[in-house]
Amino acid sequence: MDTWDKLNALHLDALREIGNIGAGNAATSLASLLGNRIQMTVPRAGVLPLKDMTGLVGHEEEPVACVEFTVAGPAPSKIFFLLNETSAYLLVDLLLGRPVGTTKAIDDMGASVLTEVSNILAGSFLNAFSDFCHLNLIPSVPAFAFDMLGAVLSSAFLEGGYFSDRALVIETKFYGEAITINGHFFLVPEDRALGIILQSLGLQLD
């Protein structure tokens, strides 16, 4: 039995709250980078088989940009930031100050822009998460891919050294009001991180 089989509604609420605080901070960063209002959905938290995770974002063959981080420290986790194709192109145009519609493919420059913006967002997310839980969380160097959602998401786990076929996922969707940004933020704590995160919030697993 894995640790996450012991999670009750209260635990999931606490994990959703981490998602809320972390993603809220990241959304604020994105909004100030873009000078636009960015909204976010109420986070979802749950244990999912890997094959169902793609369904939270879209179709397996849909192109997406994904930046992956491994979080080290007392609560080892993964962070994925996913953008659909049009959002990825738009974000590159906006951040490079090009007319909207210029970017039609992700080249090295585009990859570097998206990796950097994700780095900033993941940093904002982790700062809020660290402060809230009083845990020292250290993100790795980011890794980038732009390809089919199914290929990218499964490889984000496998290439990042996460080999379980289920994951506890805390997911938030970002969207712009005036601009079409559609992104997903995933926080995936490893099994051994769960107890530590919950304990830091005064909750016990039994």
Next chain:
Amino acid sequence: MEAIIKPQEVKVGIAEWQVLRAPGRLVTLGLGSCVGIALYDSLNRMGGLAHIMLPDSSQFQDRSNRAKFADLAIPDLVAALIGQGARRGRLVAKIAGGAQMFTSGDRHLSLLNIGQRNAAMVRRTLQGLAIPLVAEDTGGNYGRTMIFDLESGDVLIRTIGRPIKVI
């Protein structure tokens, strides 16, 4: 009035395998570092498609899903095919996937190269079962979809931004 019968299309999810007869197609979407293995008996026009995630089950305690591992999924798929009338000596294999999707300044990712290890273990397992590997489209840094036509034994490889390839 002409009846248009669309051949049956069966989807194979991640860490799953399926067996099917002609006319029909087995499809697995978005292989990244995972590997898809198509096994075909051309006389019976039947085959199986597996979508494995990891090379070697002996490194893991939890082996509840055998279809996840190359070393377990392939023998299981062969047994299922034989159980449904395929002849072992006629089976041939085509494989795709095993890419390295992510690029990073971080060196440990490339050292891990799970895609390459998946493809290597698939080849070794096929060799151990004396199943000839007749075609493959592996490696690189891009995702692949496999569409396995049980009528012809052809495997179509669909990617983003590249022409469809038939192996």
